Amino acid sequence: MPRLSPFKNILIWLVVLAGLAFALPNLLSREQLADWPTWLPHRQVPLGLDLRGGSHIVLKVSREDIVAERLQSTIDTIADALRQADIRYTGLSGSGQGLQFRLRDAMKAPAARDALKALVAPVRQGGLFGNSIQELVYEESATSDTLRLRLTDEGIDLRVSDAVAQSIEVVRRRVGEVIAVVPIIERRGGDRLSVQVPGLDEPQRLKDLLGQRGDVALKWLDSSMPAQQAVDT
Template identity: 30%
Template sequence: MNRYPVWKYAVILVALVVGVLYTLPNFFGEAPAVQVSAGKSTVKIDATTQARVEQALSAAGIKPELLSLDANSVKARFDSTDTQLKAKDAIQRTLVPDPNDPAYVVALNLLSDSPAWLSAIRAAPMYLGLDLRGGVHFMLQVDMQAALTKRAEALTGDLRSQLREAGVRHGGINRNGQSIEIRLRDSQTLAAAIRVVQDQFPDLQTTDAPDGTEYRLTATLRTEAARRIQDQALKQNMVTLHNRINELGVAEPVIQQQGLDRIVVQLPGVQDTAKAKDILGRTATLEMRLVDESSEARAAELGTGPVPFGSERYIEKGGRPVIVKKQVILTGDSLTDAQPGFDQQTQQPKVDLTVDAKGGRIMRDVSRENLKKRMAILLFEKGKGEVLTAPVIQGELGNRFQISGSMTVN
């Protein structure tokens, strides 16, 4: 005689069936695979990329067990590691004809060997860590002293500009390590300089001492300001690592802070150690240049004429060519802060940039002379550049300005 209603037994049965069903992928293990992801921000992974991968494999006589496309990559699964290596070589030859300028990242990986019908109902295996699955472990150290020195260099230029605007005459401003030294001729000038520092530079603390017949004012970063700069440097590096690890397609990477200046990166299941090290360790530089808007440049963009003298051709997002002038206006060295966000009026993605005093003067002069013209922001990696965005200069710029428009959120 049943003690409970039939519907309760039915609920328990359904729960057991669903539980067993979604546990099944853990019993199939993993199979060798090749993953293709974008090597540049201007490259898009879509059905065309999948078709090129399929064509490359077919030309090499290789039939994958599974070929799938997701938001950031194309993945092909194979029955053995030998086939995996042959497939990687075939895809590499097709998608990356120039190894010095790779548009795609072709990396070895492991994928679940679950049947297609289990994948169709989104039944995935439990992701295991390095201890059970193997993979790659990196320990990276952030150069905190370089971050503090760069901030001190930027403050030196800003302080020089503020003293000039306040009419405070000095005998010279120099950076000595992470401190700023100002030579002043008398006590009145010393007091005026201290007031400027206290009013305009809350991150600095000052000490003064006689220096012969003059005075020497020394400004250093406050402890809390230095700690904030170090925290920001650490967070920026972790964000950069997250973006680069996305190229490897690791399902559940571990990126965490260890101590004050170290970052631990664990990539379970990654087979291509050399590729992982290359992606995580590469450096990039940022440059700002004016877009060449002459008729010759327009013809070069359309492919009906040569690139004008003093300009270069780069590719913008979407594959459209842009002709930019060779003269570099600013580099990433002048950049002191960058904060992403959304424009409250247009709801488009934006980036608020802050540059040092020297960069602010350059931006002010260049923007004043080039209103309603385009300025390109280029990213260089391994000597190869690409245009991230090329917005129109809408007004006179300074130390702080905003970039918005054709950007993606990632």
């Protein structure tokens, strides 16, 4: 059997010792790791729920809340734009994804459309063929003094997708502020997040933590059904 040179022997032992140094934190408790020398590795490999146990919930971004928020925001923006353009109107209101208002002077319709042109402009290019995505479009009206608009499904889908992306960081921050565990967060579909917190055997605590009021409307799905079934629902 060929003998290794002293240099190779030293190199092999250095690799072995480095591997042990990086693996050892996984055998220590958090209290023991806190007293671990700062110059040694502290990172632990996050174990899944199947190996460590913990809590798993599926969150859903509330499309209804986003529609309601966008509708009210659009109404406020329209009111401000018409006021700045000195265009008098009445009956500005909305329901579902639609809204309407009546001009006191029908001759002001072109000016009103010009004042609102930024609202109906494309907000993003999407799709394979570069189709424009509009959040707001005009609808036909029975009279010339009434303007009707509608929040598009594509625009709402875009807002929901953005909210899901934003909520990933929100969930990670909220869990990290209270629990010394790195959560496993996965995006499922267009409006859902799967959140796993290894080592936390209190699902209600996780629900209470993520149910705090915030900018993103998150709702957990029925925990009485299996997690995968909730994701697929």
